[in-house]
Amino acid sequence: MGKNIVEKILQEHIVEGELVKGSSVGIRIDRTLTQDSTGTMAYLQLEAMGIDKVKTKKSVAYIDHNMLQQGFENADDHKYIQTVANKFGIYFSKPGNGICHQVNLERFSVPGDTLLGSDSHTPTAGGVGMLAIGAGGLDVALAMAGEPYSIKVPKVIKVELTGKLCPMVASKDIILEVLRRETVKGGVGKIYEYGGEGVSSLSVPQRATITNMGAELGATTSIFPSDEKTREYFKAQGRLDDWRELKADDDAKYDEIIKIDLDALEPMVAAPHSPDNIVKCREVSDVKVDQVAIGSCTNSSYEDLMKVAKILKGRKVKNDVSLVIAPGSRQVMEMIARNGALADIIASGARILENSCGPCIGMGQSPGTDAVSVRTFNRNFFGRSGTNSAKVYISSPEVAAVTALTGYITDPRDIDFDIDFSDISTDEFMIDDSMIIVPADTSTEVEVVRGPNIKPFPLNTALEDKLSGKVIIKTGDNITTDHIMPSNAKLLPFRSNIPYLANFCFSTIDEEFSARSKDNPGGFIVGGDNYGQGSSREHAALAPLQLGIKGVIAKSFARIHKANLINSGIIPMEFENPEDYDLISQMDNIEIEGILEGIKNGKLVVTDKDRGVSFSVSVVFNEKEIEMLNAGGKLNSIKLKKGI
Ligand code: MIC
Numbered sequence: 001m002g003k004n005i006v007e008k009i010l011q012e013h014i015v016e017g018e019l020v021k022g023s024s025v026g027i028r029i030d031r032t033l034t035q036d037s038t039g040t041m042a043y044l045q046l047e048a049m050g051i052d053k054v055k056t057k058k059s060v061a062y063i064d065h066n067m068l069q070q071g072f073e074n075a076d077d078h079k080y081i082q083t084v085a086n087k088f089g090i091y092f093s094k095p096g097n098g099i100c101h102q103v104n105l106e107r108f109s110v111p112g113d114t115l116l117g118s119d120s121h122t123p124t125a126g127g128v129g130m131l132a133i134g135a136g137g138l139d140v141a142l143a144m145a146g147e148p149y150s151i152k153v154p155k156v157i158k159v160e161l162t163g164k165l166c167p168m169v170a171s172k173d174i175i176l177e178v179l180r181r182e183t184v185k186g187g188v189g190k191i192y193e194y195g196g197e198g199v200s201s202l203s204v205p206q207r208a209t210i211t212n213m214g215a216e217l218g219a220t221t222s223i224f225p226s227d228e229k230t231r232e233y234f235k236a237q238g239r240l241d242d243w244r245e246l247k248a249d250d251d252a253k254y255d256e257i258i259k260i261d262l263d264a265l266e267p268m269v270a271a272p273h274s275p276d277n278i279v280k281c282r283e284v285s286d287v288k289v290d291q292v293a294i295g296s297c298t299n300s301s302y303e304d305l306m307k308v309a310k311i312l313k314g315r316k317v318k319n320d321v322s323l324v325i326a327p328g329s330r331q332v333m334e335m336i337a338r339n340g341a342l343a344d345i346i347a348s349g350a351r352i353l354e355n356s357c358g359p360c361i362g363m364g365q366s367p368g369t370d371a372v373s374v375r376t377f378n379r380n381f382f383g384r385s386g387t388n389s390a391k392v393y394i395s396s397p398e399v400a401a402v403t404a405l406t407g408y409i410t411d412p413r414d415i416d417f418d419i420d421f422s423d424i425s426t427d428e429f430m431i432d433d434s435m436i437i438v439p440a441d442t443s444t445e446v447e448v449v450r451g452p453n454i455k456p457f458p459l460n461t462a463l464e465d466k467l468s469g470k471v472i473i474k475t476g477d478n479i480t481t482d483h484i485m486p487s488n489a490k491l492l493p494f495r496s497n498i499p500y501l502a503n504f505c506f507s508t509i510d511e512e513f514s515a516r517s518k519d520n521p522g523g524f525i526v527g528g529d530n531y532g533q534g535s536s537r538e539h540a541a542l543a544p545l546q547l548g549i550k551g552v553i554a555k556s557f558a559r560i561h562k563a564n565l566i567n568s569g570i571i572p573m574e575f576e577n578p579e580d581y582d583l584i585s586q587m588d589n590i591e592i593e594g595i596l597e598g599i600k601n602g603k604l605v606v607t608d609k610d611r612g613v614s615f616s617v618s619v620v621f622n623e624k625e626i627e628m629l630n631a632g633g634k635l636n637s638i639k640l641k642k643g644i
């Protein structure tokens with residue numbers, strides 16, 4: 001029987017279990033990536049594993065998230081990562097070299113290989129046909145240590161593209177359309193494989209925009225075939241040797257097929273505060289805009305910025321709009337600087353930021369009170385910009401650039417500009433890998449520098465058979481990791497300091513959460529659907545662990561966060577009957593007995609002592625997960641096994 005691309009790659013990498021839908025398999029990880037805000041934890045955990053060198057084909061540590069050096073903390077983190085990378089045989093991409101996913105696409109992606117990254121947008125590399133998955137730092141550390149990565153064999157959804165995008169309609173609009181149809185939780189347990197005749201008209205950066213933002217579906221990953229367009233991209237990056245063709249067999253089977261006619265798509269935006277809140281630009285053309293931000297790992301390629309430069313050339317940004325632009329990599333920045341496009345951008349009145357995540361993670365450029373910001377990013381979650389009252393819209397670079405000129409959300413087809421994008425593609429990127437530091441051959445002489453900002457991470461204790469405690473918080477649906485452990489310019493410097501960070505757990509929606517948890521140790525969190533969507537940050541599990549949280553009961557969980565909870569020894573429990581959510585209130589006392597047996601049988605009974613009611617929660621885990629929970633987390637279970 002014919003195979004799809006996902007099955008082909010999984011088959012080549014499977015080392016434990018069998019390719020049966022829904023069952024757990026272990027796959028070999030060829031490559032890893034980390035970035036600084038999740039990297040410090042990942043490397044502290046790697047150090048705890050007692051290995052000398054990473055066992056992957058290539059692992060890369062990027063610095064791109066926290067670039068604002070307002071104190072020593074950040075520089076300490078960077079130094080720690082650089083030295084630990086050097087010791088363990090990991091390539092180090094210096095601050096200023098660019099956003100991990102953009103640089104990875106340019107310089108390290110390989111079709112057909114597996115990539116595990118401690119960042120939820122690792123699937124960006126699916127744009128070249130890599131099976132690229134986001135995970136918590138501990139899982140990435142384990143992959144570096146040579147352990148297989150375990151996943152549930154996902155459903156494979158084919159997204160069949162037909163036709164061709166119309167002028168001023170972007171690949172961003174394709175993924176916005178997928179989000180409109182599938183929603184932010186529609187992709188849980190699924191991989192989206194793109195195919196159909198429409199694929200060949202899309203360049204690699206356009207494809208990478210789609211696989212990048214596929215993370216917002218909650219999907220395991222997204223992937224494109226590796227074809228002639230991919231080959232051209234590798235040739236232009238001087239990496240033809242890394243290219244291989246990858247396509248689905250003609251008779252490949254899929255669990256579902258979604259069809260998208262590219263000709264019929266229109267420019268769209270994701271309205272506040274969710275990436276699936278999709279509306280057509282023309283429906284919101286009365287929205288006055290205060291800020292426009294162009295960049296992020298979704299839309300900061302050479303091609304994206306050349307389009308922006310062409311739109312801005314000879315025109316001026318509206319007086320009451322602030323336009324900020326962050327190119328995705330040093331390669332992109334240097335190319336637009338040398339060919340003059342940067343001068344056109346500057347002349348328009350735009351502000352140029354460095355090649356990093358920047359405003360996407362609230363590191364600077366927070367909008368004003370109640371301000372409207374149009375961004376080419378992938379997430380517009382509540383509070384993520386650093387301003388809770390701000391309204392963030394997500395759009396393509398074309399929409400963003402035109403909007404900066406008009407001051408209102410604008411469909412670029414409604415503007416009478418004579419712009420031709422046909423000469424943008426390049427057959428030769430500027431290649432200079434001098435900001436990528438090759439690790440030392442021998443690790444023994446390398447000293448790991450650990451500044452005072454690097455604090456030990458919390459470890460859980462072995463699972464108890466009976467748990468009782470208070471419901472410290474009850475949340476609604478679609479709680480993001482930005483709600484649970486906010487990231488902004490004030491908090492990002494403390495990603496390697498969990499005791500401090502924990503004081504701000506849930507702080508954007510509940511300032512008392514941390515104090516209440518400390519006053520009532522051993523508590524629980526109650527959540528709605530899709531609890532923990534968004535980022536891969538394990539801090540959203542480690543901070544609750546630090547505060548003594550023992551379990552989370554939710555209607556459903558996002559994939560990476562659920563894994564991070566288990567890795568931390570916090571039990572994720574799902575309401576068997578979602579209506580039981582209504583039975584519990586914040587600060588109720590709950591009790592769960594017979595836990596050790598219950599997690600083997602997939603079911604626990606929770607008693608709400610204040611309401612005098614009991615209900616069942618589902619706790620279906622595989623053997624390894626049960627071991628982890630019993631030991632009080634993944635690291636404890638590994639230490640037990642290895643006797644370290
Ligand atoms: C994000 O986009 O939310 C981040 C910041 O890149 C996170 C990682 C982090 O929290 O450090 C992600 O996507 O995983």
Ligand code: SF4
Nearest residue numbers: 121296297357360361
């Ligand atoms: Fe950085 Fe934003 Fe991409 Fe996350 S989504 S990696 S913060 S650019």
